[in-house]
Amino acid sequence: MKTDHDIFDDDTFRPRDREEKKKIEFFWEDCLPEEEEDVVASIRAKALRKIQEEGKQQVLPSAKKKRTNRFYIAVASVAATIAVLLSIPYISDDLSQKEDFRQVIALMDMLPVEETDDVVLVMSDQEKLQLASDAKIVYTPKGEVSVDSEELPVAESGQKDVTTPYHESYNQLIVPKGRRSQLLLSDGTKVWVNAGTKVVYPRVFGEKKREIYVDGEVYLEVTHDEKRPFYVNTEGFEVKVLGTSFDVFAYKQLATSRVVLVNGSVEIKDQQNKQMKMVPNELVSLEKNSITDKRTVNAGDYKAWIDGVMILNGDYLKLLAERLSLLYGTKIVCDSSLDNEQIYGKLDLRDDLDEIIDYIKSMIPLSAREENGVIYLKRE
Numbered sequence: 001m002k003t004d005h006d007i008f009d010d011d012t013f014r015p016r017d018r019e020e021k022k023k024i025e026f027f028w029e030d031c032l033p034e035e036e037e038d039v040v041a042s043i044r045a046k047a048l049r050k051i052q053e054e055g056k057q058q059v060l061p062s063a064k065k066k067r068t069n070r071f072y073i074a075v076a077s078v079a080a081t082i083a084v085l086l087s088i089p090y091i092s093d094d095l096s097q098k099e100d101f102r103q104v105i106a107l108m109d110m111l112p113v114e115e116t117d118d119v120v121l122v123m124s125d126q127e128k129l130q131l132a133s134d135a136k137i138v139y140t141p142k143g144e145v146s147v148d149s150e151e152l153p154v155a156e157s158g159q160k161d162v163t164t165p166y167h168e169s170y171n172q173l174i175v176p177k178g179r180r181s182q183l184l185l186s187d188g189t190k191v192w193v194n195a196g197t198k199v200v201y202p203r204v205f206g207e208k209k210r211e212i213y214v215d216g217e218v219y220l221e222v223t224h225d226e227k228r229p230f231y232v233n234t235e236g237f238e239v240k241v242l243g244t245s246f247d248v249f250a251y252k253q254l255a256t257s258r259v260v261l262v263n264g265s266v267e268i269k270d271q272q273n274k275q276m277k278m279v280p281n282e283l284v285s286l287e288k289n290s291i292t293d294k295r296t297v298n299a300g301d302y303k304a305w306i307d308g309v310m311i312l313n314g315d316y317l318k319l320l321a322e323r324l325s326l327l328y329g330t331k332i333v334c335d336s337s338l339d340n341e342q343i344y345g346k347l348d349l350r351d352d353l354d355e356i357i358d359y360i361k362s363m364i365p366l367s368a369r370e371e372n373g374v375i376y377l378k379r380e
Contacts, residue, residue, distance in 0.1 A: 104170055105200055105213050105233070117329070119181045121147070124169035124203060133179045139186040143169070143203035173199045175216070178329030185212075188223040189230065192306040196251065196326040216326075217249045219303050222264075236289025237270045246278075247302045250286075254322060257286040260302040310347040317341040317364070321377065328353045335378045338366060 118130040121137060123145075131137070131147055138146045145152045175181045175197045183191040186204045193199055197216025205211075211231040222230045224243025232239040234250035236257060244264025250257040259268055261278040269275045271289045278284060283297045301311035310327075312320065318339035321332040330353055341364050347356055357368050357375070365380045 102233075117176055117178070119176070119179055120174040122172040122174065124171055131181070134181060136182045136184070137173065138184040139203060141186050141204070143186055145171075145203070169203050170200055171203055173201075176329065177326050185210075187225065187228075190221040192219040194218065194305060194327070195329070214248055214250060215252050217247070217251070217305075219245075219247045219306050221245045237268055237286055237291075239266050239268055241266045245303075247299075249302075251326070255288055256319070257289075259284045260297065260299050262299040262303060305349065308349045310349055312343045312345050312347065314342040314344055317343055317360070317377070320360075324353070324356060328356075330373065330375060332375045332377065335366075335376075337379050338364070338377055 116130060119133060119135050121129045121131055123129065129147075129152075136148055138149075173181060173183055173193060175193045175195060177196045179195055181193045183193060183199065183201075185191065185201060187210055189210070191199065191212075194217035197214065197218060199216075199218060200213040202211075205228065208228060209231060210225070210228050211233065213233045215235060218232075220232070222241050222243050222245070226242055230241045230243075232241075232248055234248065234257065235252045236250065237259075239246070239248060239259055241264065244266055245262040246264075246266055247258075247260045247262070249259075259266065259278065260283045261280050263280055265277060265279060267275055267277050268284055268291065270286060270291045274291050276284055276291055276294060278294070281296055281299045282294055283299075283302070284294045285292050301313065304311050310323075316339065318334050320343055321334050325332045327349060343360060343363060345359070345363070347359065353375075357377075360366070360377075361368070367378050367380050369376050369378075
């Protein structure tokens with residue numbers, strides 16, 4: 001990549017890894033508004049100056065007043081500055097022509113959110129709102145937003161330009177480890193969002209289809225609409241539905257994914273274009289983005305987490321440790337000799353992690369020690 005100014009020479013843009021470098025390169029070189037080169041150069045220079053000024057000032061926005069024991073804080077970011085100056089015109093102009101949802105996801109990934117223990121709602125104008133845990137976010141058919149029954153002001157709900165079609169504006173809900181949230185989409189679809197999950201969705205769906213992106217775990221009750229099929233996109237597969245209830249477990253950092261159908265019917269398509277239809281009480285497993293098998297289960301066990309319960313039917317301890325790490329926000333590492341130990345029973349996710357570990361100890365002889373914020377499980 002040859003440019004007049006190599007952005008990686010500046011510490012502001014120093015990428016953490018190769019994947020992040022590729023994203024920045026794509027953003028800087030390809031994601032440009034359709035303007036003359038001198039205008040583009042001017043926008044780049046302006047963005048860089050803004051970033052450097054904000055980095056020096058390090059001014060934090062003031063918190064807003066608490067309302068009914070729930071609160072949200074508007075927070076500015078360097079990524080938002082870049083998005084407003086460069087990517088937003090590109091998104092709104094291009095989506096109406098290409099309907100390329102993957103491109104939206106790629107652009108969203110270029111807007112990293114600061115580490116926080118709070119649920120974060122990223123609005124279409126890149127405003128970031130920090131929400132209380134278990135917050136309920138509701139969208140009206142017109143795309144207006146409320147949090148825990150409190151309507152957001154017009155500017156914060158993203159409705160800044162009434163001439164811009166709502167379906168061209170995407171929001172992003174980011175739920176950190178140890179937290180959960182609920183989302184009511186503009187079509188009436190209900191989404192329960194588990195810990196460590198990101199959901200990208202339009203404020204209002206278009207006329208031909210409804211489409212969201214999920215990285216993590218969600219349980220959905222999709223509003224029936226024959227004219228507009230509903231698609232759940234993940235990193236490795238796609239789920240198509242008309243109106244149904246199902247659970248999607250698809251964390252990018254985990255090799256194993258699954259879909260469990262509660263009601264209705266869905267069709268899954270993996271990255272190799274292999275398709276599989278499901279009926280209620282079926283579970284489809286995927287390994288490394290490929291469908292591996294389908295089996296009959298009690299689907300209710302896989303949605304119990306929305307009520308704060310985890311049902312264990314011979315779950316391997318290694319996989320259980322990964323799930324508990326996400327749910328409680330504390331990393332749990334198993335000794336390799338424990339990986340395939342199976343656990344049965346029911347966990348109350350309202351209990352603290354120490355009680356959960358004690359329950360596991362009652363089934364398997366093991367010891368647990370904490371070191372530098374990590375819990376290590378070892379066979380006794």
